[in-house]
Amino acid sequence: MSDKPHSLVLQLRGLTRDSFIYGIGGLVSRFLAVILLPLYTSYVSPGDYGRIEILMSAMAVAVTLLRGGANFGFIRFYFLDKEPDYRRRLVRTVFWAQMAYSTAGLVLCIVLAHDIAGWFGVTRDGPHLQGSGTSLVIATGVLLWSNVNYAQMTNLFRAEQRSVAFSLATLANIAVTVPLTVILVVVYKEGPLGIIVGNFSGTLVLYVILLAYRHEQLGLEFDRKLLHALNRFGLPLMAAGLALWVTNFGDRLMLSKLLDGPHRLTEVGQYALANKISSAMVLLFTAFQIAWPAFAYSIEDENAAKRAYSYVLTYLMFIAAWVAIALSLFAPWMVHVLAQKHGYWPADSAIPALAYSSVFYAGFTVVTIATGRTQRTQFNWVAAALAAALNFGLNLWLIPAYGMLGAAYATLAAYALLMALRTWNAQKMYPVAYQWRRVVVLLLAAGGLTLAGELLPRSLPLAAGLTLGYPLALGLLGFYLPVERQRLRRLLPAHN
Numbered sequence: 001m002s003d004k005p006h007s008l009v010l011q012l013r014g015l016t017r018d019s020f021i022y023g024i025g026g027l028v029s030r031f032l033a034v035i036l037l038p039l040y041t042s043y044v045s046p047g048d049y050g051r052i053e054i055l056m057s058a059m060a061v062a063v064t065l066l067r068g069g070a071n072f073g074f075i076r077f078y079f080l081d082k083e084p085d086y087r088r089r090l091v092r093t094v095f096w097a098q099m100a101y102s103t104a105g106l107v108l109c110i111v112l113a114h115d116i117a118g119w120f121g122v123t124r125d126g127p128h129l130q131g132s133g134t135s136l137v138i139a140t141g142v143l144l145w146s147n148v149n150y151a152q153m154t155n156l157f158r159a160e161q162r163s164v165a166f167s168l169a170t171l172a173n174i175a176v177t178v179p180l181t182v183i184l185v186v187v188y189k190e191g192p193l194g195i196i197v198g199n200f201s202g203t204l205v206l207y208v209i210l211l212a213y214r215h216e217q218l219g220l221e222f223d224r225k226l227l228h229a230l231n232r233f234g235l236p237l238m239a240a241g242l243a244l245w246v247t248n249f250g251d252r253l254m255l256s257k258l259l260d261g262p263h264r265l266t267e268v269g270q271y272a273l274a275n276k277i278s279s280a281m282v283l284l285f286t287a288f289q290i291a292w293p294a295f296a297y298s299i300e301d302e303n304a305a306k307r308a309y310s311y312v313l314t315y316l317m318f319i320a321a322w323v324a325i326a327l328s329l330f331a332p333w334m335v336h337v338l339a340q341k342h343g344y345w346p347a348d349s350a351i352p353a354l355a356y357s358s359v360f361y362a363g364f365t366v367v368t369i370a371t372g373r374t375q376r377t378q379f380n381w382v383a384a385a386l387a388a389a390l391n392f393g394l395n396l397w398l399i400p401a402y403g404m405l406g407a408a409y410a411t412l413a414a415y416a417l418l419m420a421l422r423t424w425n426a427q428k429m430y431p432v433a434y435q436w437r438r439v440v441v442l443l444l445a446a447g448g449l450t451l452a453g454e455l456l457p458r459s460l461p462l463a464a465g466l467t468l469g470y471p472l473a474l475g476l477l478g479f480y481l482p483v484e485r486q487r488l489r490r491l492l493p494a495h496n
Helices: 002-041 045-079 086-112 113-119 133-159 163-187 191-213 224-248 251-260 264-278 281-300 302-337 343-366 369-372 378-403 405-428 437-453 460-468 471-475 482-491
Strands: none
Touching: 002 163, 002 302, 045 086, 045 133, 045 224, 045 251, 045 343, 086 133, 086 224, 086 482, 113 133, 113 281, 133 163, 133 191, 163 191, 163 369, 224 251, 224 369, 224 405, 251 264, 251 281, 251 378, 251 405, 264 302, 264 343, 264 405, 281 302, 281 343, 281 437, 302 343, 302 369, 302 437, 302 460, 343 369, 343 405, 369 378, 369 405, 378 405, 437 460, 437 471, 460 471
16 A cells, blocks of 8 residues: 555656656747747737637637547557557558548648638738738648648657657747748738748648658558547547537637627637637646546556546646636736737736636546546537537627627636536546545635636736735645645755
């Protein structure tokens, strides 16, 4: 029994190490994205930013469709058999399937570019909008093709648990993408088209390099039965992914359709900025999500796995809630610093709800692992569909009255429901003794501090004090376990 805590600590340290390494690329990417926001918002109007966001939202659902069930099943199936021949056949099958799907998607974007621009309302219909809708759609199609195929190359690094190689590829991608994007937007004044073209440039370059690196693994081999098995496992997850798209991105389209007047795209651009700032949370979860499946499936002992999952849920939601407090309380100053044009400044009102949506998304990513471990994914799409339905209904009700603030609270409600439904279903098939009392305490403490910051006169010292006071507030509420208090005491300076 004495080895269990020690073993758990080692497991969590391993997950933390891999998450950190996986997250280095994302950290640099998000940091540069934040640094470049004042630059982009100076050269791109809120309306053009809204057009980009609408196309990126549409691309998100296309990526989910084109990557198919094989995307969701690849890592799970990689660990089902350690034979080199099996794994090589798996890699090749998924590679060629996704190459075919993404190429078909690119052709459709090129052929139907004008119609797609009209469907999504991104045609140039205002004096402050740059670039034709057709060119933006074609560029988005190339970005779609690049992302689908590049993602599979880096997915293989994840399956191999090669976090350093994954991060090096990500950093190299950034090193090409950022300078080209800046040149296209600032020097050549290409506006939204420059942002999209710059984004796929680095991905294409790295994809070609990874093709050369993996050439021995990517021979002409295709196993239809294996692809069918992958799809049977992954299609419910893909359906869940599509439903999640409604929750994650559908509100941008609904804002553009439900709001009236020439400023509808401006509010979409403001909402896009709020999402970009709250995406500091996404950085945390991107790093975690990349490392989490391989870590979770690699623990073969069921008792050890359940114990690890329990602590991971508590600690991840603790970190997420702390970040949400900071984003919520510092939102007005962040928006003013990062957006040079006054038209973007109302974005700060939507940040708190979006930040706390990500706290529930953190919990959702942990509890969902049970469906993959038991290979019983059928309910995943049902839970996601119910959350999406709630989100859609609330958007219809709230957006006409409250605009982007209504969309933000609809997102928060949907993610809270999604986590609740996934937890209920996962506990039926793979019971884990999660630390629910501690989870409730950390959520209440975070919500209370955020509410205090909203009600009291706004000031930077107050925002900093409330944010830094979160761990202390948890201590006063009895959140920490005895062993955690002992570890915390060791971190404090010794007193003579």
